[in-house]
Amino acid sequence: MKYVDEFRNAVIAKRLIKKIKDIARRIDRQVCLMEVCGTHTVAIFRSGIREILPQNIRIISGPGCPVCVTAQEDIDKAVAVCQLPQTIVTTFGDMMKVPGTLHSLTTIAARGYDVRLVYSALNALDIAQHNPTKRVVHLSVGFETTAPTIAATLMRARKEKINNFFILCAHKLIPPALRALLSSPKIKISGFILPGHVSTIIGARPYRFISEQHKICAVIAGFEPLDILQSVAVLLEQIRQGSSKIVIQYSRCVKDRGNAKAQQVLKRVFSICDTNWRGLGTIKKSGYRLRPSFKNFDIERHIKFELPRQKQTNCRCGDVLQGIILPFECKLFKKACTPEKPIGPCMVSSEGTCAAYYRYGGRCGQ
């Protein structure tokens, strides 16, 4: 299949692995790389890349799974919305099992409340059009990749005067999270594998602070095995030379300035606000809220929530998301916390670091 098979070529993979090993030998010290995107986490595990890297090269996973970083409070809000009369809640698949304080959307659906899976916000808008007597609330999560589609959906809803459609807005932004991460003294990262999809929208410029202020190199990477292997090779070569550039490896999709149209749509609909990340706490200017002209679509404007008091657990997802520990260093991992009964956010999504270690960890992950 075009654009897929050529990026999974076993012969080229072998060549790249050899190159990585050669450079790693010349670096001659421990190097820690961080991949920031949940899709990279899964791609790396699915192709088993961690296990073939040289001993001195480690890849850790950062806070780039939108499902994992959605705050417990936001799930509690969605669960509360479900229980309103004449209400349908729509959500992307992975959000269904994210644990709230008392319920996940899966368990509340099992009690008969109307929760529906959608593949895009436009599906949710369709549901609203077909159910004019009901209120349809879309649990709107995701990074800069997803947000433009939500913005476009709201623009359409406004144009077509669909007034039974709302969103519960929990969008998050990647660069501010990286900034927060790099300001922590515990972090020791020599290079970043940056998210290809997010960068398709925002371009390479918002990451400049990584190289300019922190002197760390980064590669905006694609998601196929060869993309990732090439990105690792490029990072290691930069580390060896002591250079700290932002390189676009995923050049078939990402331009330096990103997607101007999408950025425009985002600006029209959203403004930037502080927001709460599960496991990381509140990060300044790291989220989206609706601008006043779109405020009517914000469900929080129309109802008051009574939320349950949150429980404390020994979950160390915050440390996992910052790359301070690996999942199996957490006492709950594989014992109290499994994909079937997740406690922490990283076990919830199939893109979560802990879930990926659980599923694909295999021989080296044990």
Added chain:
Amino acid sequence: MDNKRITLAHGNGGQKMQKLINELIISNFGNPILDRMDDSAVLSLSQDAGRIAFTTDSFVVTPIFFPGGDIGKLAICGTVNDLAVMGAKPQFLSVGFIIEEGLEISILKKIIISMRKAAKEAQVKIVCGDTKVVNKNKCDRIFINTAGIGTVPPGVNVSSKFAKAKDVIIASGTVAEHGIAILAQREGIKFNSVLSSDCASLNALVSVMLKYAKAIRVMRDPTRGGLAAALNEIAASSNVGIEIDEQNVPLKANVKGACEILGLDPLYLPSEGRLLAFVRPDKAKVILKRMRQHLLGKGARIIGKVVNSHKKHVYLNTVSGSSRILDMPVEEQLPRIC
């Protein structure tokens, strides 16, 4: 968290369903025949009679019509296949309908005609049945249950417990087509090419394969939970390790493309007209050749082997020359696909 109610994940063929079956069903109904957990029960009614295979399956797929089939065809093929993969010759079926008040009779007729055609093709007779109607909104249009009986020829002995180290694993064709066809139809997702279900009765293909009955140890149709669930169940039942080569798993380009777009793993998506066979290594080539001569086995391919290490686990050898665990599905990828 509320874990006291049934959720859709309890029906997906994965870990939660297995746990429910073990803790509630096996613990209450358990007996040596049920405990084998094969696709059909193989039993003898008296000592001098031959062995029969007996199975049942319910169908709740939505939408009820989809490219490549419908709920009626699926209800026949599903039960025929559960018998066939035990090496049985399917003979008699029962049919139970649960119908929602308000269903158009023309739709019921269309389903029944499709079932008649599928039964004729599979050479099985529908010999008893039941019809119930429930109030509007108490079921979704129509649910169908079928049960089936087949005869197991002497010398045939397959079970998910019989896999042995060095066995060769053959897939009868491209996988995951049923799941992706249902999803595309249900969600109105349009792709350039039509994604069609592989729904088909496998008994004719199996009867060709049974010429080498002694060399066939396990057969399984990878339905709910797909290839990953079927292989994990066999690895656990037989207490063996399994290794699959990612590159050799047959996948149609359009299915692969749709999975890439939707973020689904094809190894977890169901097929309804494919089987996996674990065969003795010395007969693998000849069985594969035989399968390929049959219409339903044209795309058959060797996808992996049974090993002595990592017992009860399935490993996937990836393109990049590494390997990773291929686990049971945990949560629901797609509810109501069969």
